[in-house]
Amino acid sequence: MDDTVARDVATSADVATSAPPRPKIQVVPLAGLPFVGAAVLFVALSIGFNWQWGLMFNHVVGGGLWTGIDLFVGFVIGPILGRLSIPARAEFSARFMPKMAIIMPTIVMMTLATGFQVARSAGNLAASSPNHAWLVVSFCVVGIMAVIALGVLEPANIAVLYEMNKPVPNGERIGRLMKRFIYTAGITGAMQVATLIIMTRLGSR
Amino acid sequence: MSASTPLAHSFDADRPYPPIGWLSSGALGCVVVGGIILASYAPRTAPLPLATVLLCAAAVLLASAGVLLARLRAFSWKTFGNVFKWALLAYAITSGMIEFAFVHDHTRGPSLVLVTLMLVIFALSVPTTIAFTVARFADLD
Numbered sequence: 001m002d003d004t005v006a007r008d009v010a011t012s013a014d015v016a017t018s019a020p021p022r023p024k025i026q027v028v029p030l031a032g033l034p035f036v037g038a039a040v041l042f043v044a045l046s047i048g049f050n051w052q053w054g055l056m057f058n059h060v061v062g063g064g065l066w067t068g069i070d071l072f073v074g075f076v077i078g079p080i081l082g083r084l085s086i087p088a089r090a091e092f093s094a095r096f097m098p099k100m101a102i103i104m105p106t107i108v109m110m111t112l113a114t115g116f117q118v119a120r121s122a123g124n125l126a127a128s129s130p131n132h133a134w135l136v137v138s139f140c141v142v143g144i145m146a147v148i149a150l151g152v153l154e155p156a157n158i159a160v161l162y163e164m165n166k167p168v169p170n171g172e173r174i175g176r177l178m179k180r181f182i183y184t185a186g187i188t189g190a191m192q193v194a195t196l197i198i199m200t201r202l203g204s205r
Numbered sequence: 206m207s208a209s210t211p212l213a214h215s216f217d218a219d220r221p222y223p224p225i226g227w228l229s230s231g232a233l234g235c236v237v238v239g240g241i242i243l244a245s246y247a248p249r250t251a252p253l254p255l256a257t258v259l260l261c262a263a264a265v266l267l268a269s270a271g272v273l274l275a276r277l278r279a280f281s282w283k284t285f286g287n288v289f290k291w292a293l294l295a296y297a298i299t300s301g302m303i304e305f306a307f308v309h310d311h312t313r314g315p316s317l318v319l320v321t322l323m324l325v326i327f328a329l330s331v332p333t334t335i336a337f338t339v340a341r342f343a344d345l346d
Binding site for chain 1: 229230233234236237241244247280288291302303305307308326331334339343344
């Protein structure tokens with residue numbers, strides 16, 4: 001294991017010294033900001049006017065993408081990344097992470113900001129509703145995912161991007177931060193399975 | 206690998222730091238639990254003492270992180286400030302949207318005050334964790 005890391009680090013050193021100058025990574029892709037602005041406006045209007053279709057669209061589309069991306073990254077991309085060499089991980093991350101930095105907060109905002117309103121209008125928030133207990137469980141699942149994603153996963157993502165923008169990136173450090181990303185993505189992916197069970201149950205009652 | 210390679214040199218930049226990231230993430234955890242309690246009682250009034258205790262715990266954790274942060278000398282403050290301001294903008298917008306949803310849903314009185322303060326801590330704790338994690342690995346100013 002140590003030999004592998006040492007070999008990867010040595011390879012990344014070779015890459016750092018022999019490769020042509022790397023283009024600077026844009027941590028937040030500015031081209032994506034108009035889409036974020038449109039999503040914020042759409043959510044605000046849907047809540048403000050109590051627009052049922054808008055609320056449902058934001059919650060279902062945002063939640064579906066959030067769950068799908070978490071599952072795909074946690075169980076497909078994560079294990080593949082874990083088997084790549086550190087230079088290959090760095091190369092992939094340089095293109096992947098900036099997109100995640102803009103997509104994930106946007107779809108999480110779409111899902112959470114409208115979810116409360118949807119639950120209220122569906123009557124699931126009422127203590128007498130048979131769905132109330134399931135709803136509270138979903139709050140807990142989302143809460144745990146939020147703490148893991150915002151407290152561990154996202155800081156690691158941004159730190160990797162900053163590290164890769166240095167003239168001589170530290171391959172060992174990138175590997176360590178990426179490992180954090182891979183494990184936490186797996187945990188949130190597993191928790192999304194619980195979200196799928198809860199939400200399909202709520203929708204079918 | 207010789208110690209003179211640039212890569213080996215950059216390994217030395219990993220310096221020990223107080224648990225600032227853990228404290229700010231702990232504050233986030235407290236407000237998330239408090240938010241779950243308030244939301245799970247809606248539209249009824251949630252037991253405010255429990256939510257208040259969680260809010261106070263979050264404030265203490267975040268303030269401790271702030272104090273430890275302010276005492277750091279060997280730290281990339283420029284990187285911290287740069288990351289913090291943009292992350293703060295992003296999470297202020299997210300908090301604003303959630304606050305808007307609560308106000309629109311007729312949350313009023315002490316519950317609204319608690320929700321607002323929790324969202325303020327949320328909007329400060331996440332940027333603190335992100336900016337600290339990035340700046341701890343950055344080259345010193």
